[in-house]
Amino acid sequence: MQGNNKLFHRLVIAVIVFVMLTPVLATLLYSLSTRWGATVLPEGLTFKWYIDLLSDPRFLLSFARSLFVCSAGLALCIAVMIPVIFIVFYSLPGLKKLFNFIVVLPFAVPPVVSSVGLLQLYSDGFLPISGTFWILIFTYFTIVIPFVYRSMANSFAAVSLHDLVDAARLLGASTTQAFFMCVLPNLKKGILSAVFISFSILIGEFVFANILVGTRYETLQIYLFNTRQISGHFTSALVIFYFAFIFLLTFLASRLGNRK
Amino acid sequence: MSYVVVSNLTKSFDKTPVFANINFTIEKGEFITLLGPSGCGKSTLLRCIAGLNSVDDGRIMVEGQEITDLPPQKRGIGMVFQAYALFPNMTARENIAFGLKIKGEDKDTIARKVKEVIEIVELQGREDHLIDELSGGQRQRVALARALVTRPRILFLDEPLSALDAKIRKRLRYLIRQIQKEMGLTTIFVTHDQEEAMVMSDRIFLMNKGAIVQSGTPDEVYTHPQSEFAAGFMGNYNIIDEAASREYFGLSGTVKSAVRPEAIFINHPAAGVDCVDKTMEGVITFKQLLGNVMRYAVKTGDQDISVDVLNSHAEQYAEGQQVKLYFSADEINELRA
Numbered sequence: 001m002q003g004n005n006k007l008f009h010r011l012v013i014a015v016i017v018f019v020m021l022t023p024v025l026a027t028l029l030y031s032l033s034t035r036w037g038a039t040v041l042p043e044g045l046t047f048k049w050y051i052d053l054l055s056d057p058r059f060l061l062s063f064a065r066s067l068f069v070c071s072a073g074l075a076l077c078i079a080v081m082i083p084v085i086f087i088v089f090y091s092l093p094g095l096k097k098l099f100n101f102i103v104v105l106p107f108a109v110p111p112v113v114s115s116v117g118l119l120q121l122y123s124d125g126f127l128p129i130s131g132t133f134w135i136l137i138f139t140y141f142t143i144v145i146p147f148v149y150r151s152m153a154n155s156f157a158a159v160s161l162h163d164l165v166d167a168a169r170l171l172g173a174s175t176t177q178a179f180f181m182c183v184l185p186n187l188k189k190g191i192l193s194a195v196f197i198s199f200s201i202l203i204g205e206f207v208f209a210n211i212l213v214g215t216r217y218e219t220l221q222i223y224l225f226n227t228r229q230i231s232g233h234f235t236s237a238l239v240i241f242y243f244a245f246i247f248l249l250t251f252l253a254s255r256l257g258n259r260k
Numbered sequence: 261m262s263y264v265v266v267s268n269l270t271k272s273f274d275k276t277p278v279f280a281n282i283n284f285t286i287e288k289g290e291f292i293t294l295l296g297p298s299g300c301g302k303s304t305l306l307r308c309i310a311g312l313n314s315v316d317d318g319r320i321m322v323e324g325q326e327i328t329d330l331p332p333q334k335r336g337i338g339m340v341f342q343a344y345a346l347f348p349n350m351t352a353r354e355n356i357a358f359g360l361k362i363k364g365e366d367k368d369t370i371a372r373k374v375k376e377v378i379e380i381v382e383l384q385g386r387e388d389h390l391i392d393e394l395s396g397g398q399r400q401r402v403a404l405a406r407a408l409v410t411r412p413r414i415l416f417l418d419e420p421l422s423a424l425d426a427k428i429r430k431r432l433r434y435l436i437r438q439i440q441k442e443m444g445l446t447t448i449f450v451t452h453d454q455e456e457a458m459v460m461s462d463r464i465f466l467m468n469k470g471a472i473v474q475s476g477t478p479d480e481v482y483t484h485p486q487s488e489f490a491a492g493f494m495g496n497y498n499i500i501d502e503a504a505s506r507e508y509f510g511l512s513g514t515v516k517s518a519v520r521p522e523a524i525f526i527n528h529p530a531a532g533v534d535c536v537d538k539t540m541e542g543v544i545t546f547k548q549l550l551g552n553v554m555r556y557a558v559k560t561g562d563q564d565i566s567v568d569v570l571n572s573h574a575e576q577y578a579e580g581q582q583v584k585l586y587f588s589a590d591e592i593n594e595l596r597a
Contacts, residue, residue, distance in 0.1 A: 166339075169312070171333075173358075181347075186347075
């Protein structure tokens with residue numbers, strides 16, 4: 001009976017792994033093939049598409065731009081949200097319900113709709129940043145708030161926040177010292193998980209980038225969109241490249257998270 | 261003037277009173293215990309004195325200095341929490357050194373003081389371990405060392421032993437009391453365990469529903485409960501109703517009385533004990549072996565009386581047996597109406 005159960009569990013896992021990996025493996029194979037049209041398997045294998053990709057300065061620039069706006073938006077979000085969540089959890093726990101509502105707002109409004117609002121807000125007035133990378137940084141800040149909040153809120157709930165701060169204060173520390181010395185280091189796993197989930201989402205973001213800045217500030221996804229006509233093999237190589245990059249980041253995150 | 265003076269301390273949360281008009285004094289070097297059931301306000305009272313919660317009214321004085329409005333970091337109070345509240349990102353040594361580091365003491369002084377206190381709490385060999393690598397008892401020793409190393413004016417212990425198993429609890433009880441005496445530390449201990457309060461304290465403040473209902477030495481509070489609550493909380497006192505108190509013990513008016521199970525004797529008084537003249541008659545309905553003591557439940561009219569007899573094979577009574585109960589005359593506690 002137990003043997004049957006084990007077999008069934010393995011079967012379920014195998015099916016899920018197959019379903020998840022098939023598109024990735026197919027894309028990988030396509031990116032390595034010389035031609036793959038009328039045959040079941042590719043006609044030949046090559047690294048040409050990767051060499052073309054990595055030797056294209058436009059690609060490298062768009063990749064660097066993506067890294068920059070994603071990192072800046074995320075850093076801004078982490079820097080603002082961690083103190084905010086600390087204040088909510090430590091001093092104003094009554095606001096948790098309000099925050100649980102606020103953080104779902106970026107999901108509630110479709111990107112096409114909110115980007116129109118953002119364009120109106122930032123086109124003129126006190127902060128005319130429409131069409132620049134700044135608008136992407138501020139937009140990405142709002143996009144990742146739900147992921148950062150949820151991940152950090154779980155981390156704050158997992159540490160005995162009040163006890164840690166109270167103990168530190170009784171030992172002579174100010175609340176700020178208590179936060180930086182006794183609370184923040186214990187949020188490492190939450191911060192890493194927030195950073196890498198958010199980064200993976202932002203690096204694949206297309207709608208806001210396309211509507212808010214388009215070709216004026218070509219990010220990785222805009223580059224992918226603009227080069228889609230060149231060759232399917234080429235765009236597959238691009239997808240596999242950033243997929244591998246995200247995989248590497250996730251791997252590093254888990255290694256860093258496990259380190260004492 | 262006493263070392264610690266708490267006067268008219270009042271606290272409520274969202275208009276729900278936690279405690280009101282609390283008054284007590286503590287002498288230097290005294291070990292006092294706030295004892296009471298869960299929710300009686302003892303931990304909140306401790307947190308208010310520590311400055312971790314604000315008070316609505318009243319004053320707290322330590323060494324003649326008013327500390328009521330001082331932030332916790334300026335009160336000179338060391339605290340050991342029930343859930344340890346150790347910093348998980350630091351080793352035991354770093355946890356202990358934290359307060360000294362914040363005070364800005366130099367590295368050599370910190371190292372010397374930390375080493376001393378590690379020896380006092382008997383934590384040698386574990387000081388470089390992270391907190392999650394230590395057992396519950398070891399963690400509580402780190403917490404104690406961390407509170408002691410800064411030489412606080414008062415040490416607060418907020419149910420520090422309740423998460424530990426019985427054996428470690430007994431060992432730590434002894435260790436805490438020993439250190440407290442050696443260092444002459446004025447200590448306020450919070451617990452709901454009357455046995456713990458009795459073995460550790462110089463004085464007990466018994467709390468119920470946000471008020472101190474009785475205070476005194478452990479012996480005074482245990483042997484002379486003044487209320488039905490105190491009698492019930494401090495031991496397995498028998499509460500004798502008004503009519504029986506009048507009839508058997510000659511008490512006047514409408515007061516109940518309380519008698520400890522070990523101050524009642526079955527069929528004949530103990531040698532050398534002066535008993536009240538009248539005996540109660542009843543039937544043993546239940547008997548229970550509690551190790552060194554045999555507890556009998558005796559039904560006498562409307563009353564169920566518990567009697568504890570030292571467990572010996574020479575003197576055993578059977579369930580259903582008709583017996584006479586003798587009450588020690590010195591152990592009849594008249595309870596406040």
